[in-house]
């Protein structure tokens with residue numbers, strides 16, 4: 001039988017993975033022992049109607065394997081999607097780091113990236129209001145390097161000691177396991193309202209950052225401060241950034257809620273389809289470098305993970321590009337079994353004493369032991385380094401490697417002393433020699449006490465529309481909280497950040513902002529501590545606002561991969577459909593024909609046009625823009641279709657670009673768009689079929705500043 005020809009991709013990790021792939025094409029069914037199976041339909045029985053026999057090893061093997069298919073989901077970040085790609089460096093960073101993949105511009109480093117939500121279970125919706133994980137595994141020639149970040153540059157807490165508390169508070173409540181993938185409940189806000197150190201992160205997770213349009217349109221951050229070490233052993237502090245080439249964009253909360261019902265796999269599907277369409281997602285890797293001598297000059301403590309370095313203070317230097325160009329072959333084998341760990345580093349990169357990072361360094365390997373079930377999880381194909389692995393670690397569940405030789409200890413003579421320790425000149429890793437002279441204490445530095453300055457900076461930096469979204473998010477979340485004292489305490493925290501914000505949230509809740517918040521506001525303090533020492537310090541703004549913190553930048557990054565819905569019915573004017581489609585496809589957009597029924601639509605010339613989705617199987621919230629081609633019969637039919645009218649109104653409500661052929665005015669006139677149709681082109685309505693302006697409008701993503709006037713019942 002002909003063996004299927006396998007094309008081996010030209011990337012070292014892909015070639016390595018290929019060895020483990022199973023290709024079922026043109027093969028015969030077998031048991032796990034390689035025995036060919038003749039009947040996969042019937043169990044072995046004592047007679048036609050008799051009981052099944054214990055002897056049936058084929059049935060037993062099949063059912064036993066099935067019974068054990070599940071592994072525990074990740075305790076956090078359970079819901080995710082991944083893809084393969086490459087990282088290409090622009091210019092050598094040798095002045096900062098000796099890491100080879102950051103020195104060598106000639107080699108593209110293979111990567112695997114997994115995006116995720118944090119709180120929800122594996123089957124939860126992609127559109128939960130939540131931070132997103134952004135974890136990158138670089139398969140470098142010096143070993144795996146994992147940059148395990150989020151789409152938000154700061155974190156809720158300052159010390160890993162509080163991580164289990166935070167996660168217990170945000171996860172579904174333990175007595176009835178509700179709500180799923182949501183922070184809008186009492187235990188989360190109870191905890192947050194007692195922990196003012198979370199104030200900055202709360203601004204971010206209540207902002208549009210927490211409901212991205214796509215994984216491809218979100219920024220990524222390493223969050224913790226790391227160190228880069230150069231050949232001379234000199235250290236620089238570094239913050240890592242990923243900047244999406246398509247720009248950072250969000251959906252509206254009303255959309256997020258609807259997408260969760262219409263397509264809970266929205267982000268996963270978006271990533272998958274973009275890669276299948278060869279519209280490869282791209283990010284630039286940026287670094288903010290702080291010289292060791294400047295550690296204390298920025299007005300923040302670099303070891304405090306609730307702080308970012310404003311780009312106005314330290315610019316982000318772009319040093320390379322990440323491109324995701326291959327979908328996984330098997331979700332479980334790759335996306336589920338991939339095991340990230342901030343402690344997977346290479347020479348030239350090192351940690352700092354950030355107490356959150358220090359705790360992370362323990363947690364990730366530990367969790368893989370229960371999730372993947374064995375200390376041999378590094379042998380799972382997706383986790384294997386492309387550099388050679390030699391050590392004396394042995395055995396354990398599911399060991400794959402066949403270690404040869406008599407010795408599994410060091411020093412030895414029987415094995416010739418192998419494997420040898422690597423000298424520094426041979427790439428041996430050595431930790432950065434930081435001098436430490438201190439008492440052993442459980443405490444927190446007073447430099448960690450500024451909880452509100454950057455929360456205010458973030459709020460100040462939002463556009464008017466973004467501030468409104470943030471306020472509405474807090475009204476929604478706290479509106480779902482049942483215990484009034486928790487809401488009032490939160491209003492106290494918000495009033496520390498911005499009085500008007502607190503008042504606007506309070507108005508939505510029907511509560512008053514407390515004049516003088518309870519003291520000490522911080523209840524997350526040690527039993528014998530002096531509360532005054534833990535009191536948050538007064539706001540001190542180094543800069544008033546930072547442009548990089550807003551996503552509402554009115555920048556046009558093109559419309560590649562943007563999804564445009566074409567609303568049509570039988571009798572559509574084929575020419576206007578074709579012209580508009582060609583113009584959009586030329587710019588890289590994705591066009592889908594949506595009609596009242598499936599199959600084909602007959603155009604005015606009697607030709608058949610395939611339908612991609614029906615009004616029943618899709619929804620406006622799954623698209624970036626809408627076009628309505630001409631054709632009197634098509635327009636007349638859509639005018640009679642409440643779902644078509646709803647589709648248009650909803651697109652309008654979510655401030656997306658809408659273009660239409662002049663024939664479509666009869667349809668537009670029965671929608672809420674009609675009352676705004678005389679507005680100029682800056683309003684995202686192109687009812688005179690102006691394709692050029694429409695394309696520019698889609699590129700702007702949304703017209704958020706018109707949201708209030710477009711809040712139509714749709």
Ligand code: HDD
Pocket residue numbers: 074075076077080114115116132133134135148149150155159160163222223224305338339340356357359360363364365367368
């Ligand atoms: Fe974590 C998973 C990111 C703090 C403990 N974390 C996990 C993932 C991401 C992050 C992206 C998913 C990786 C994947 O796709 O498999 N975590 C962060 C960031 C943090 C952070 C950016 C703050 C700077 N995490 C953090 C702390 C602890 C953990 C403080 C514990 C002390 N994180 C874990 C974990 C997980 C995890 C329990 C669950 C699944 C896994 O590790 O592999 O170990």
